[in-house]
Amino acid sequence: MDFKFIPFDETRRPAWDAFVAANPHAWVGHDSACIDFERSLGHESFSHLILDERGAVVGVTPLFFVSYARARLFKFKALVTGTSLRAAPLADAQMPPKTRRDFWRAWAAWARAEAAARGVDEIRVGFPHFIGAERVFDFYEFSPLREFGFVDIPNLTMLKDLAAADGDMCASFDKHCRNSMRKALAAGAEWVAVTDRDQWLAFEELNRQTFAEEAADAYSRRTLEIIWDRFVARGLAHVAALRHEGRHLCASVRAGNKNSEYNWLLFNERPRTLKGATNLHICRDLEDMRARGVRWCELGSMEFDDPRQRGIADFKRSFGGRVQTSMDCKLCLSPLKAASAEFLQALAKRLRPPRQDSAPSHAD
Numbered sequence: 001m002d003f004k005f006i007p008f009d010e011t012r013r014p015a016w017d018a019f020v021a022a023n024p025h026a027w028v029g030h031d032s033a034c035i036d037f038e039r040s041l042g043h044e045s046f047s048h049l050i051l052d053e054r055g056a057v058v059g060v061t062p063l064f065f066v067s068y069a070r071a072r073l074f075k076f077k078a079l080v081t082g083t084s085l086r087a088a089p090l091a092d093a094q095m096p097p098k099t100r101r102d103f104w105r106a107w108a109a110w111a112r113a114e115a116a117a118r119g120v121d122e123i124r125v126g127f128p129h130f131i132g133a134e135r136v137f138d139f140y141e142f143s144p145l146r147e148f149g150f151v152d153i154p155n156l157t158m159l160k161d162l163a164a165a166d167g168d169m170c171a172s173f174d175k176h177c178r179n180s181m182r183k184a185l186a187a188g189a190e191w192v193a194v195t196d197r198d199q200w201l202a203f204e205e206l207n208r209q210t211f212a213e214e215a216a217d218a219y220s221r222r223t224l225e226i227i228w229d230r231f232v233a234r235g236l237a238h239v240a241a242l243r244h245e246g247r248h249l250c251a252s253v254r255a256g257n258k259n260s261e262y263n264w265l266l267f268n269e270r271p272r273t274l275k276g277a278t279n280l281h282i283c284r285d286l287e288d289m290r291a292r293g294v295r296w297c298e299l300g301s302m303e304f305d306d307p308r309q310r311g312i313a314d315f316k317r318s319f320g321g322r323v324q325t326s327m328d329c330k331l332c333l334s335p336l337k338a339a340s341a342e343f344l345q346a347l348a349k350r351l352r353p354p355r356q357d358s359a360p361s362h363a364d
Contacts, residue, residue, distance in 0.1 A: 001052060001099055003059070003106040008035060008047040016049055019057045020090065027128040028237070028255045028262075029087030030060060033230035038064045038083060040223040046079060046114070050089075050107070059103060061089040063111075065120070070341035076334075079115050080124045084264065085255060086326075088127040101144070108148035112331060121334040125150065127327040129159065129298060133259050136327045143329045150329040158299035158313075159260075160321035162290040169287050172320030173279075180276030181283050187244065187274055191284035194239040194251070200228050203241070203251045206267035213270065227265075231255060237264065240288065242281040244274055250281040254289065260296040261289050282319060297321070 008016060013032050020026045028034075035045050043064040050059030066078045081087045091103045111123050131139040143152055165171075170178050194200055201224055211218035219227075231237035237255040241248045249272075253265040263285070268278060289297055299316045302323055317323075332338050 004051040005048040029085035058092040074341040155326040156302040158321040160297040177318035181279040184276035184280040189244040209270040262298040
């Protein structure tokens with residue numbers, strides 16, 4: 001079967017949204033809201049609808065141009081399916097196996113040609129952890145792009161089965177996490193669902209505080225507006241906050257559907273003033289997800305390089321989830337450039353003096 005790739009624009013948004021809404025394999029990362037979100041971050045969209053020979057929409061592919069530096073000397077340009085919400089190309093759920101393989105072959109050939117024509121160094125694809133209610137590895141067994149030149153780049157991520165958390169949610173947490181949470185509870189901290197747009201936008205200061213110690217910039221006002229208007233207001237995400245003595249200490253955004261929600265954003269006050277605030281906040285988030293019938297919570301990546309981020313991974317582990325490998329892959333179009341950058345990065349790592357500080361084992 002032949003496929004035609006049509007660029008996304010505002011006139012085609014209704015067709016995109018209708019296809020995603022009717023597709024049981026879709027996840028929040030496929031929604032056109034993600035195009036608005038990525039654009040607000042300064043990423044150019046290269047997203048396309050995919051048509052069959054009859055002109056019917058049989059797929060969508062969120063794609064974005066992202067630039068970054070490696071080894072400080074090399075500038076790379078990548079085509080990625082999303083920078084924070086997973087969204088591999090989405091095919092019609094009723095597509096027969098043979099046609100589905102043709103779909104992936106056509107997508108790989110199209111993406112390779114378009115990337116090469118635009119001087120892109122690599123293409124990165126991050127599959128959602130679930131295809132419908134099935135785990136991605138149960139649905140595909142292995143990446144459908146592997147036979148078309150893409151290389152697996154698996155990442156460890158933490159998932160928590162909320163259906164297995166009967167009774168007291170914190171019973172599965174480790175001892176330190178439970179103790180920290182109880183201290184915040186005893187101090188009078190209160191979890192509240194946020195249903196007001198102005199309240200969400202008032203968390204702009206928490207947003208800035210969170211990123212004050214990070215290499216990345218805080219989210220812009222425009223990005224915060226898009227998160228509410230395009231995700232929360234349409235039921236694709238939920239916002240909550242932790243309040244203590246009239247102040248909000250934490251705010252979270254969870255994006256997803258009934259099968260799985262991802263802890264997308266977590267804003268924290270800096271410096272932290274209440275022991276265990278984040279522990280309590282996440283516990284209440286998990287309870288809220290379970291009450292709404294969500295099966296899985298995606299706590300996020302467990303793979304980090306520096307000691308501080310490894311401490312974050314330990315913090316996620318304290319909530320009693322299970323580690324799963326993601327189905328990520330990439331196609332390198334500039335192998336010499338990539339090899340040179342990898343060599344310099346490895347050399348710099350060998351020459352870097354050892355750090356004397358140690359990371360905390362928990363976030364609170």
